[in-house]
Amino acid sequence: MSSSRRIKSPSHIKELLSGFKNAVLLTHRYADVDALASALAFRYVLNNKYGYEYVSFFCPEGVSAQALNLARRLGLEPSCMDSLKNDFSLPTSNTILIILDAGGLGQLGVFKDLLNKEYKKLLVDHHRKSDLIRLVDYVVMPRQAYSTSEIVTMMFKDMLDSKELAGLLLAGIINDTSRFRRASPMTFKASYSLARLFGYGKLLAMLTVEEELSKRLAKLKAAQRAIVAKSGDILIVVTHVGSFESDVAASLVSLGADLAVVVSPKDNETRVVVRGSGKINSDMWGRITELFVRNLEPTSHGGHFRAWVFVLGRSLSKKELPSFCKKISDFLGSALSNA
Numbered sequence: 001m002s003s004s005r006r007i008k009s010p011s012h013i014k015e016l017l018s019g020f021k022n023a024v025l026l027t028h029r030y031a032d033v034d035a036l037a038s039a040l041a042f043r044y045v046l047n048n049k050y051g052y053e054y055v056s057f058f059c060p061e062g063v064s065a066q067a068l069n070l071a072r073r074l075g076l077e078p079s080c081m082d083s084l085k086n087d088f089s090l091p092t093s094n095t096i097l098i099i100l101d102a103g104g105l106g107q108l109g110v111f112k113d114l115l116n117k118e119y120k121k122l123l124v125d126h127h128r129k130s131d132l133i134r135l136v137d138y139v140v141m142p143r144q145a146y147s148t149s150e151i152v153t154m155m156f157k158d159m160l161d162s163k164e165l166a167g168l169l170l171a172g173i174i175n176d177t178s179r180f181r182r183a184s185p186m187t188f189k190a191s192y193s194l195a196r197l198f199g200y201g202k203l204l205a206m207l208t209v210e211e212e213l214s215k216r217l218a219k220l221k222a223a224q225r226a227i228v229a230k231s232g233d234i235l236i237v238v239t240h241v242g243s244f245e246s247d248v249a250a251s252l253v254s255l256g257a258d259l260a261v262v263v264s265p266k267d268n269e270t271r272v273v274v275r276g277s278g279k280i281n282s283d284m285w286g287r288i289t290e291l292f293v294r295n296l297e298p299t300s301h302g303g304h305f306r307a308w309v310f311v312l313g314r315s316l317s318k319k320e321l322p323s324f325c326k327k328i329s330d331f332l333g334s335a336l337s338n339a
């Protein structure tokens with residue numbers, strides 16, 4: 001066990017990385033765009049700027065489909081190893097193990113064994129609490145970071161001269177910040193330098209994957225059938241669909257509903273999905289879920305704050321659906337107006 005040292009200045013990073021010849025890069029399982037971008041940027045810089053002899057890259061269970069597609073469309077090949085079974089010899093001397101975007105020990109899968117090797121270990125991450133901190137020698141975890149991509153960008157600022165990598169890193173930031181909904185000056189600084197290499201608009205177009213037709217159809221039909229009621233300043237929307245009920249409920253909230261209720265009959269049961277907007281506080285949410293339990297007598301229900309599913313023990317027929325939706329809209333409307 002080692003007591004880890006926090007590294008804050010780029011010159012210390014340079015000093016640290018200059019002391020090795022080989023690196024083993026490791027991300028969290030099923031690497032997302034942020035993790036993959038960080039690893040590929042590290043590999044590029046260590047190979048091309050630091051003159052490392054050997055850089056191997058592991059992602060437990062491989063790379064996520066989104067990350068892989070985007071990397072390939074940018075002309076980058078992850079070529080990472082997803083298991084240790086191939087008779088693969090790891091470098092022994094002069095090696096640093098670099099763990100990127102991992103979140104925690106549990107995210108490393110079988111590769112957690114690499115921590116037992118005699119390597120010096122560096123953790124680069126934006127996840128606030130990590131049980132990996134006490135297992136490594138060096139830690140780069142700036143408080144103001146919302147993605148690992150922005151940390152890596154700031155770390156290697158003048159060495160990242162690859163357009164494609166800049167695109168992937170910027171995508172990592174966009175994904176992890178939900179398009180800058182969570183961001184700090186550091187996030188914008190890093191994004192600024194990346195956007196000078198890779199156009200933001202072009203990247204957004206690449207990230208917009210067309211949603212499947214059946215889902216779009218379900219959303220539009222649900223909107224067409226919706227009962228819209230107003231109770232005080234709360235907008236209630238109740239509708240029904242055959243499938244995609246969760247996506248439909250979320251889309252109704254993004255359209256402006258404060259309370260979206262989507263009824264969806266299945267083979268032997270009926271699912272009622274309820275979503276709340278930011279206007280619904282936890283007290284209201286508690287009252288709303290109680291109302292559903294009392295009025296619908298579900299066989300089971302569960303979820304989390306502002307997203308709940310009630311399951312009724314029988315399937316509703318097509319004929320019953322409109323009046324069922326009306327009943328929900330009525331009991332919600334009167335209860336909320338009396339609140």
Ligand SMILES: [Mn+2]
Pocket residue numbers: 034035101126147148176
């Ligand atoms: Mn991340």
